[in-house]
Amino acid sequence: MLVAAAVCPCPPLLVPEIASGAAGELEAARDACADALGVLAASRPDLLVVVGPEGPAGPAGPAGQDGTGTYPRGSAGSFRGLGVGLGVSLGTTAEGDRAGAAGRGLPQSLAVGxxxxxxxxxxxxxxxxxxxxxxxxRGRCADEGRKLAARxxxxxxxVLGDGSACRTLKAPGYLDERADGFxxxxxxxxxxxxxxxLLALDEHVAYELKAAGRAPWQVLAGAAEGAGLGGRLLYEEAPYGVGYFVAAWS
Known part of the structure; x- marks a missing residue:
C-alpha cells in the first residue's frame, strides 16, 4: 500500500556541480525537494521506488517510448555525459544485486533522484x-502504479518529472499557448x-508540450488509488521556461 510520495522535478541543473555558477537559481527547488523527501523518510516504508522518465539513456529494447524499465537496488548512474565526474546509486548494493546493477546505467531522471x-x-x-x-x-501507467503499491x-x-517545456520563447520547446493551462x-x-x-491529463498534449512528468505522475495516481493520501504543493515555478513542481503526499 502506498503510504507516502514525493514529487520532484529532475533537471540535471538541480545538482550544484552541474549548474556551477547558476546553482543558486534552483536553490529554492532543492530545498523544497529536501522537505518532500523528509516526508518520505518519516513514513518508514518497507520499499521505496524511484519513478521517472525513461529517456534516451534508458535500456534499449522493451522499454522504448511506450514501455518501462526496471532498475534493482544498487543500480548506478553518473553525470559524466554532462562533464561532471559524479556517480550515484539507488541505495546500497545488496550482495545478490551486483550482477544486475552492473548491467545497465540509470537514466538521467533516476540519476537525479x-x-x-x-x-x-x-x-x-x-x-x-x-x-x-x-x-x-495513461491506463498502463495506472496499472504500473497499482502493481507498485501492492508490492x-x-x-x-x-516521482520525478517536469511539466511543459514550452512556457516562454526561450524554452526548450519554444512558446506554446497551451503550456500555462496544462x-x-x-x-x-x-x-x-x-x-x-492526474489521470485526466491528456497524454498527447503532454507529449507535444514535452511534459516528461505526465507518465510518472499517472503511475503515482494509480499507486495512490484508495490510499487516502493528502497532498501539499511545496514549489511551483518555471525557470528556463520549464514547469517544475514539488509536492508531498502523506
Whole structure:
C-alpha cells in the first residue's frame, strides 16, 4: 500500500556541480525537494521506488517510448555525459544485486533522484527504480502504479518529472499557448493529491508540450488509488521556461 510520495522535478541543473555558477537559481527547488523527501523518510516504508522518465539513456529494447524499465537496488548512474565526474546509486548494493546493477546505467531522471536521496537521512529500506516511457498510455501507467503499491505493506514513491517545456520563447520547446493551462492543472492535481485529475491529463498534449512528468505522475495516481493520501504543493515555478513542481503526499 502506498503510504507516502514525493514529487520532484529532475533537471540535471538541480545538482550544484552541474549548474556551477547558476546553482543558486534552483536553490529554492532543492530545498523544497529536501522537505518532500523528509516526508518520505518519516513514513518508514518497507520499499521505496524511484519513478521517472525513461529517456534516451534508458535500456534499449522493451522499454522504448511506450514501455518501462526496471532498475534493482544498487543500480548506478553518473553525470559524466554532462562533464561532471559524479556517480550515484539507488541505495546500497545488496550482495545478490551486483550482477544486475552492473548491467545497465540509470537514466538521467533516476540519476537525479538517486542524487536527491543521497542528501536525505534515510532508513534502510530497499530502494529500486522504474523508468517510464514518455508515450506510455495513461491506463498502463495506472496499472504500473497499482502493481507498485501492492508490492509491500508500506510503499513510498519518489516521482520525478517536469511539466511543459514550452512556457516562454526561450524554452526548450519554444512558446506554446497551451503550456500555462496544462501546468496549472498539473500543479493543482499534485497539490491536492487528486488522482482523477492526474489521470485526466491528456497524454498527447503532454507529449507535444514535452511534459516528461505526465507518465510518472499517472503511475503515482494509480499507486495512490484508495490510499487516502493528502497532498501539499511545496514549489511551483518555471525557470528556463520549464514547469517544475514539488509536492508531498502523506
Amino acid at each position: 538517486a542524487w536527491l536521496l543521497s542528501r536525505t537521512p534515510w532508513a534502510d529500506a530497499p530502494v529500486e527504480g522504474l523508468g517510464v516511457g514518455e508515450r506510455l498510455a 509491500a505493506e508500506r510503499v513510498a514513491l519518489l 501546468d496549472a492543472a498539473a500543479a493543482r492535481a499534485l497539490g491536492a493529491a487528486d488522482t482523477a485529475a
